[in-house]
Amino acid sequence: MSKAPQDSTLSPSDHARLWRRVDKSDGCWIWNGARGKGYDTYGRFNLRGRIIRVHRLIYEILIGPIPEGLQLRHRCDIPYCVAPWHLIPSTGAENMRDMAEKGRGAGRFSGATHCIKGHELTSENTYIFPSNGTRRCLTCKRAKQAEWNRSHTWADRMARERERRAKAV
Ligand SMILES: [Zn+2]
Numbered sequence: 001m002s003k004a005p006q007d008s009t010l011s012p013s014d015h016a017r018l019w020r021r022v023d024k025s026d027g028c029w030i031w032n033g034a035r036g037k038g039y040d041t042y043g044r045f046n047l048r049g050r051i052i053r054v055h056r057l058i059y060e061i062l063i064g065p066i067p068e069g070l071q072l073r074h075r076c077d078i079p080y081c082v083a084p085w086h087l088i089p090s091t092g093a094e095n096m097r098d099m100a101e102k103g104r105g106a107g108r109f110s111g112a113t114h115c116i117k118g119h120e121l122t123s124e125n126t127y128i129f130p131s132n133g134t135r136r137c138l139t140c141k142r143a144k145q146a147e148w149n150r151s152h153t154w155a156d157r158m159a160r161e162r163e164r165r166a167k168a169v
């Protein structure tokens with residue numbers, strides 16, 4: 001990822017283009033322009049052919065340079081929020097820990113090594129949802145299933161199975 005340029009590299013028309021897409025009506029400043037796909041939904045800004053992460057760009061414009069090697073962690077958990085006071089410079093490791101604690105992050109972007117209950121996420125203990133690639137701790141998933149089994153009667157299970165079948169048809 002290229003470094004965000006200093007404010008001075010933005011022309012007045014770049015500035016206009018940038019701020020036109022920032023919705024400041026709420027507590028968060030929501031970026032209404034292009035966003036990344038999949039798990040990387042950070043706002044993106046095209047500056048003379050270079051794709052830049054908007055939250056970094058705006059942080060550098062309004063607050064100052066981001067210390068070398070640091071990422072900006074979203075306090076509000078909205079990747080496409082660009083409000084500088086919602087951004088905390090932090091190391092990648094801190095960022096990963098934060099994501100793991102909040103259960104965010106998935107697939108190859110997830111750095112979580114343990115689930116929220118402290119089970120290690122080895123390949124044997126990780127379930128990956130086929131639909132979206134989200135990772136889950138298998139131990140917790142099984143425990144939840146067991147809990148469900150305990151709290152539901154056979155009739156409940158049959159009903160659920162019928163529902164599932166009806167959807168599949
Ligand atoms: Zn925010």
Ligand SMILES: [Zn+2]
Nearest residue numbers: 115119137140
């Ligand atoms: Zn677990």
